[in-house]
Amino acid sequence: MSLAIINGHLIEPSLGLSQPMDLLMEAGVVTKIGTGLRGDETIDARGCIVCPGLVDIHVHFREPGYESKETIASGSRAAARGGVTTVVTMANTNPVIDHAGMVEFVIRRARETACIKVLPAACATKGMKGEEITEMAELKEVGAVAVTDDGRDVASSAVMRRVLQYAEMAGLVCMTHNEDESLAEGGAMNEGFNSTALGIPGIPKAAEEARIDRNIRLAQLAGARLHIQHVTSKEGVDLVRRAKARGLRVTCETAPHYWTLTDDAVKTFDSNAKMNPPLREQEDVDAIIEGIKDGTIDCIATDHAPHTPTEKEVEFALAPFGIIGLETSLALTITGLVEPGHITIERAIALMTVAPARICGLDAGVLQEGSPADVAVFDPNAAWEVKAEDFASRSKNSPFIGRTLRGKVRHTICDGQIVYSA
Amino acid sequence: MPEARQTVWTRKDLIGIEDLSREEIELILDTAPQFVAVSKRESGIKKVPLLQGRLVVNWFHEPSTRTRTSFELAAKRLSADTLGITVAASSSVKGETLHDTLANIEAMHSDVIVIRHGCAGAAHILAARHDSHIINAGDGRHEHPTQALLDAFTMREHVRQRRGDPEAGLDGINVAIIGDIEHSRVARSNIWALNKLGARVTLCGPATLIPAHVEKMGASVTSDLRAAIRDADVIYALRIQLERQQKGLFPSIREYIRLFRIDNDSLRAAPDHALVMHPGPINRDIELATEVADGPRSVILEQVSNGVAIRMAVMHLLVNFGGKKPTGTL
């Protein structure tokens, strides 16, 4: 059984391709890129862009432990609806993913229930307690693709230094959540005029920036590679920019909400505007966009963080941090970055495919003859309204419900199988 | 006799002062004197039938005697039935959301919900979704609108007396708010109200208790008490929560007293006519010296009396003139 995608516009960042081109795949791999191709089955992608399946290296699928929020199965369906064919799941499940058995559990559940590729990140420290480093060599051996204590930072600088040194030895990238918890304690939104007026305890940007700075310095000390998660502030972007200028092996990501929203979104006390790090201010939004344009920000990752309505429909201060993002990230990228002319569509796709795949060393995000047949087909011009009832995720905690976005996924193909069609 | 005013009340809820226009604030203040008179009836019945047969639920998630009593009395003087629900701070985490609990209260056909809650926005999210008239009796550090209204009313009465002008407003007066601004919903609501009414606000307190960018709300900020009260027509002392000291937000009660207490000594820096106000309850001899709290400049008990009338005015306007349907989608 071969599958052909014809009449589409192929964008393949790793080859620098952006032109009308057909794609033929068979037995789960790309067999031919060319023109006039036909397969046993054919998708007519007229008016659509055909690109490598998107890669999101920062998602929370909550399994095991919080299956009412999301499961590997439901999360993978949400990914497919967003054109995403590879995700890296965070380790703050219950129990946490801090030893080989837990990594194997995620991989087995993914194999049994997921329609896309679900790759686990493992904890950087045992029990995510920030004290003892995990058995990273074995974690890598059984399939972990990164180490991170995401959701928390490693408070002790000495421990963090060892995490970075050891991860480098094990050949895993260390991804850091950057937060001085004593400075952020009790906070529920960005500290600034809005937090003062709303009477909501604030999280100062310095809580994030101080730790980005520290983690960069420790990576330098350790001679290690470092991936900074969810950069949100002007100074934060600048710290990464300067680290790169110094030749350090530092990469970073940001999420669509950080260029789409400011802390004004909190004014209605909508807990879907509550995430960590929090929504910042306009100057930060501008700096994030600038960082994406000049290459300081390496990739787009959603920090897809599902929570049930019962958990979210509470007083702002009591609501958990986080929003879902997989099903809106491509459209928010097109609507917020490509349409206004900040970046080209080719660059946007690179930020969501090959760039994140490289950070974690994944065999994903490219479409070459012989590579896995993971493909996204989307109409870049189609406008659609985000509706709670349309989400494939178990959770509906999106601040974008009710918005009309541009860019709609038509087909998602993973290993040559159509896993989503609209 | 002034001509009939044209401002029309349409709000279903009273959530905060930030949302109100100057005209709406003045309508509430102008509606209150008739209720002051009801409470002052010497012989006869100290109530009117404006909310007869209505159910007012006082739903307090934080301990409060003063505000709760004031709302209850206001409801009773409007002939409403009242029901008090006190929630221990911890029991809100029992699996039922705030919306669930209110739906249960509303199933008993409540008309007005007076809610005090430790979290900013609690009243807001309820008002957006439920039919009851919601009155915010304090939400976290966010707002305490009826307090600011009764404060403005009390200030206005005194400005009118002092100037002999029954129409005078707060335009141009100076109000100094002293103490823990960071944690104070009273300060926030007062800053909004006083700005809308044309007064100038100066905030003064320990640098560690001044919130970020508060000057953008419309206030000047200083940590010099004498500078703050030099031109003050009103000195408004806030309650200092003693547990803030234990959290290390200021070094000691002793030093707080040295720098920020309103006493006869520090009052020498203020004009002779300056009023002293406090939202209560007072920490005697900490933020306010007894000699001042009980002295001739103090109008603290007038604030309490006016509080009942202001709350009667608010309930009357909401129930008898306000909208009936929630407008939000939260």
Added chain:
Amino acid sequence: MIRTGKLPQETVVVMDSHTMGQHIHRMAREIVEDNPDIGSLVILGILRRGRPLADRFARLIGEMTGQTPRVGSLATTLYRDDYRTGLGTAKQRGDTHFDFSIDGVTVLLVDDVLAAGRTIRAAMDEVMDYGRPRRIQLACLVDRGGRELPIQPEYFGWCVATRANEWVSVRLSEMDGEDVVLLERYNAEEGA
């Protein structure tokens, strides 16, 4: 009838200044005849136009008997029955004010126009909340009919059964610069 702010089709003067003076004088005389003990008579004018009328009655009674009854104002707004039906407005007509006891005395309520009787019901409820008068009487300059409650004035100036599209407008020199009663006819469709 609710007036929509449009101008009336037709306006008829039904009581000029001279006639109004005669009516008020006659009513004052009737009040005196009915109340031999003026010392136990107090007058409460229903805001807004009942108050100047109450002051006029008091002055005339004072001239006739040498004893001027005390006068106060009654707002009635806190006792209205139309809030629940959504007909009420937030208009402030002034506050109730009198500084005498009403226990055991005759309270004379004064209003300019009597129609449905609901304002008088509210006024009586308000009075009763202040004390227990020996009796309550009612004086109205115009009784335009259309009663919805069993209330009748002891003293009235002019009585007319108005139609649905007619409105009685009392203007008093103290407030309006002239003494006159107008009957305004509105286009029926517009006025309804």
